[in-house]
Amino acid sequence: MTGKGGRSLKSPWVSISKTWLKVEILATFKLGNGSRIAFWLDTWEGHSPFNILFSSLFRITTLPNGSVADHWDNNIASWSITFRRSLKDEEVSAFQDLLRKIVSRSPSLSFDKRVWSISNNSQYTVKSLKNHLTPFSPLEKPIFSTIWKTKSPRRVNILIWIMLFGQLNVAEVLQKKQPTPSLSPTVCPFCLHHSEVSLHLFFTCPYSSWCWNKLLCFFNLPLTLCNDFKSNVFQLLARPTSHKSTRLLWCNAVKALLADLWFERNQRIFYNKATSCQDRLEAARRQASSWCLLSDPFRAYSLSDFNLNWEAFISTPPNGQH
Known part of the structure; x- marks a missing residue:
């Protein structure tokens, strides 16, 4: 029995049975x-x-x-x-x-x-199985809190979560899921030169790289990129800053820029609309500001004050919070 694209409808059960063999021996x-x-x-x-x-x-x-x-x-x-x-x-x-x-x-x-x-008390737990089956896990507490316990919208949190698991539907991933000639070759919609892979799209493309360099300059933070997309996202979300409120602003800014780069990619592909990297960075800053205002350290400030005084909020956190 075959389904759409000639793929076997039994394939989910084959995957389940293969995973069960890994579980049964435990x-x-x-x-x-x-x-x-x-x-x-x-x-x-x-x-x-x-x-x-x-x-x-x-x-x-x-x-x-x-x-x-x-x-x-x-x-x-x-x-x-x-x-x-x-x-x-x-x-x-x-x-x-x-x-x-x-x-x-x-x-x-x-x-x-x-x-x-694999459990100390010989009792089954979902957590022990997940940790065993998933070699890369973004569930460490600081990263988990950064993604899910800040005030950014749920759709953004889910997008970042999908990124960390390497399942974002760039051309590279889509070709692995179901190779299709119509998707090959697919170039980066920003530079129209390099093939569309996550690492290039979000970090090494001149468009994305300019945005990150400017954002890092605001916070006076260095960044050393590696050749692994998930490691770069993980590094950005885990990057420490000296003040609690500055950390909140940084994490929201990282998530906002990642989400806006993905939005810009989709706008160019599906609607043929392009925005300059300067305007895209400003949009990400506005997004991050609006999310921060929902948290206690920033509630007393207006959005216009926040957008006009980013550097002041970074260098002198509200209420002197550490």
Whole structure:
């Protein structure tokens, strides 16, 4: 069965099943009576199931799907593992290794349990799974607060969040999702020269670079860009300043400029409307000012005063806040 563009409708379930395999191995078994644990197929001793560790033995066992309880003889209180034929020399060695692994283990009267191996208390939490599956996480508390706990609009916060996860729909990302000849080649709508990738669009294009340099001059902050888009966004949002109110103004200015550069990109592509980098920076400053006025340190000031005295607010924060 295929869907639009000839893509298989089964693909979401394939992705889910692949992810589930990564999750399942994290939930190991704690042996109880052994009735609900597969001796060969489940991970109940060590970090891998026995059908993988001892594949040569698994191929000739008489109970490939048998439980741990099926392989335990209560009459003699010992393991009872049977095979379809006599073992060869190399299989004898593997069998001895298997017995050494389980010699100190035996079923009990309690129930079998699943244990979450990546948690200190063996209990499953969504956070532990997310941290394990996501190598890059912008959820560190300062960055999380910068994105979600300032007064910028939710649509802007969501946009920044998508940026940090590298899912913004620039041509580079769209081609990876579903390659389409009509999108290739796609050039940067600012300079009309370089291909449209996130790093160039937001940072290294002369249009964007001019905006960032001017913004950094306002705050007297240096910036050393790297060759990774997400790292640059992360660096900007985490950049420390000496005063609490100045940090608020800086974070809002960064988010406003990122959002306005994306807005400018869309205006040029979809409406053939272009704005100079000077006007785009001023629009971002006005946006940042209006968001700051919603926060306590700036409530006593008007928008016109704020826009006319940016440098004063940066150099002398309101109420002397630190």
